[in-house]
Amino acid sequence: MAKIDRLETGLYRLPLAEVLVDAMHGAHHAFEIITVTVHDVEGAQGVGYTFTGGRNGGAIHDVVSREIPDIVAGQDADLVEYLWQRVWWATHYGGKGGPTVLALSAFDMALWDLKAKRAGLPLWRLLGGFDPAVPCYAGGIDLHLGPEELIDQSERNLERGFRALKMKVGRENLSEDVAKLAAMRGHFGDSFPLMIDANMKWSVDEAIRAARAFRPYDPVWLEEPIIPDDVQGHARVAREGGLPIASGENMRTLWEFKQAIAAGGVSFPEPDVTNCGGITPFMKIAHLAEAFNLPVTSHGAHDVTVHLLAALPNRSYLEAHGFGLDEFVEEPMRIVEGNALAPDRPGHGIVFDWNGLAGLRADR
Numbered sequence: 485m486a487k488i489d490r491l492e493t494g495l496y497r498l499p500l501a502e503v504l505v506d507a508m509h510g511a512h513h514a515f516e517i518i519t520v521t522v523h524d525v526e527g528a529q530g531v532g533y534t535f536t537g538g539r540n541g542g543a544i545h546d547v548v549s550r551e552i553p554d555i556v557a558g559q560d561a562d563l564v565e566y567l568w569q570r571v572w573w574a575t576h577y578g579g580k581g582g583p584t585v586l587a588l589s590a591f592d593m594a595l596w597d598l599k600a601k602r603a604g605l606p607l608w609r610l611l612g613g614f615d616p617a618v619p620c621y622a623g624g625i626d627l628h629l630g631p632e633e634l635i636d637q638s639e640r641n642l643e644r645g646f647r648a649l650k651m652k653v654g655r656e657n658l659s660e661d662v663a664k665l666a667a668m669r670g671h672f673g674d675s676f677p678l679m680i681d682a683n684m685k686w687s688v689d690e691a692i693r694a695a696r697a698f699r700p701y702d703p704v705w706l707e708e709p710i711i712p713d714d715v716q717g718h719a720r721v722a723r724e725g726g727l728p729i730a731s732g733e734n735m736r737t738l739w740e741f742k743q744a745i746a747a748g749g750v751s752f753p754e755p756d757v758t759n760c761g762g763i764t765p766f767m768k769i770a771h772l773a774e775a776f777n778l779p780v781t782s783h784g785a786h787d788v789t790v791h792l793l794a795a796l797p798n799r800s801y802l803e804a805h806g807f808g809l810d811e812f813v814e815e816p817m818r819i820v821e822g823n824a825l826a827p828d829r830p831g832h833g834i835v836f837d838w839n840g841l842a843g844l845r846a847d848r
Contacts, residue, residue: 486524486561486602491553491591494519495545495847497538498812506627506652506683509537515807516541516846518587519836520548522594524561530598531834532590534758535784535807540583545847547587551575556591562602564595568764581736585761592762593788593832601831608794608826611767616826618793620786620802620819621648621679627655631667638668647822648677648801650707653694654685662697669701677801679730681707688717695725704801705730705752712740718749730754732769733783737761741769745776752800756783757792766792774798786824787817787834794826812837 499514506512518541519533534544555574556567571591575584600610608616622641626634638649651668653661661680668678680703686694691709698706707730710717722729728751735741736759744750753773757766770780770792779800782789786804793799802824810816814835818825827833 486526486528486598488556488559488561489523489525491548491556492521492523493545493549493847494841494845495541496841496844497541497846498844500807506625506654506681509683512537512625512807514538517809518544518548518590520552520587520590520594522561522591522598524598528598528602530561530594530596530601530831531836532593532595532597532762533785534586534590534593536586537807541846543583544586544590547575547579547584548590549847551584552587552591561595561598564592564599564764567595568592568762572761585736586759589758589760589762592764593757596763597831597834604830606826606828606830607763607788607791607832611763611792611795614795614797614799616794616828617820617823618790618799618802618826619648619822620646620790620804620824621650621677622646623650623681623803623805625652625806627652631664634664635667635671638672645819645821646804648679648704650679650681650803652683653680653698654682658694658697661694662701665698665701665703674702677704678702679704679707679801681730682709684708684711684734686710688714688720691717691721692725695721695727699726703727707731707754708733712744715743715747715749718744719747722749722751728752730781732756733759735760738765738768738772741772745772745778750778752779752781754781754783756785757789758785763788763792767795770796770798787813788832790817790824790826791832809834809836812840 516536523529600607705728712734730752731750732754733756755769773780781800784805
């Protein structure tokens with residue numbers, strides 16, 4: 485038994501090299517990462533993290549640095565499910581979602597990293613193992629780009645090894661979205677996988693109208709057309725719009741995914757390991773999707789999520805997210821001919837450049 489000795493945490497604000505824009509969140513100038521390192525009494529450690537688009541990082545850091553350590557001190561670090569339930573219910577009344585579940589996500593990720601390291605296995609093998617080569621796409625945050633700029637950016641992503649792309653929609657005039665999608669389809673051809681993401685921009689009726697306008701261009705999916713809370717609205721968009729729907733990056737629990745799937749409102753469930761409660765519920769969500777014969781995709785944290793999809797027979801595409809950490813990790817995720825490769829290093833394999841991050845600390 486490896487008892488938890490202590491937790492070490494950090495909050496960092498990382499400026500973006502270029503401003504990124506989407507339909508509902510606006511312009512992103514920086515993003516935040518909140519890290520937690522779980523140390524056991526034998527000297528082993530596991531690392532987890534979560535992120536934000538630039539706000540609320542302090543609230544998340546407070547939970548992971550002030551609340552969780554007291555709940556888990558001296559507990560067996562191998563009992564990941566037990567610890568998840570212990571933290572969930574200890575913080576449930578004042579949490580259940582928002583900063584609390586993001587903090588739990590980072591802690592849970594660290595536990596799985598520690599468990600895999602102690603077993604001497606890469607995470608994807610510990611989780612069951614399926615195939616370390618995971619189809620992936622470049623997830624652009626590019627609403628502000630015109631058709632030519634978007635195509636130029638997309639060509640650069642192909643040079644990086646991608647063979648599928650996602651673009652943002654949700655401009656004030658639907659005709660502009662249609663023109664951009666038409667330009668991308670015309671440039672890359674009929675069989676090239678293109679996804680579109682509205683970031684919750686529309687009402688139900690607006691989303692149905694948009695989906696019908698996009699149908700001739702055969703996108704793989706329309707992502708987050710409306711707010712995630714409207715379960716029946718998603719079902720209407722899927723039924724009347726005629727496009728597959730991806731949704732889930734703003735869902736925080738297994739039970740939210742249950743409701744969305746059961747209502748027929750999501751074709752590609754899309755959990756984010758950094759905000760759905762961590763690896764423990766991510767895998768449950770994926771297996772729930774499998775029971776409904778649905779392919780699961782992902783949002784964010786691709787360096788970790790590649791392990792999760794590499795362990796799943798019903799995975800579809802991994803999102804290589806616009807908030808990447810390549811500059812701050814020793815070995816960024818490799819992409820070869822359209823596939824992200826889950827590493828064979830023990831744990832999730834992410835080794836942060838702590839010295840490089842030190843000057844970006846925001847918790848002091």
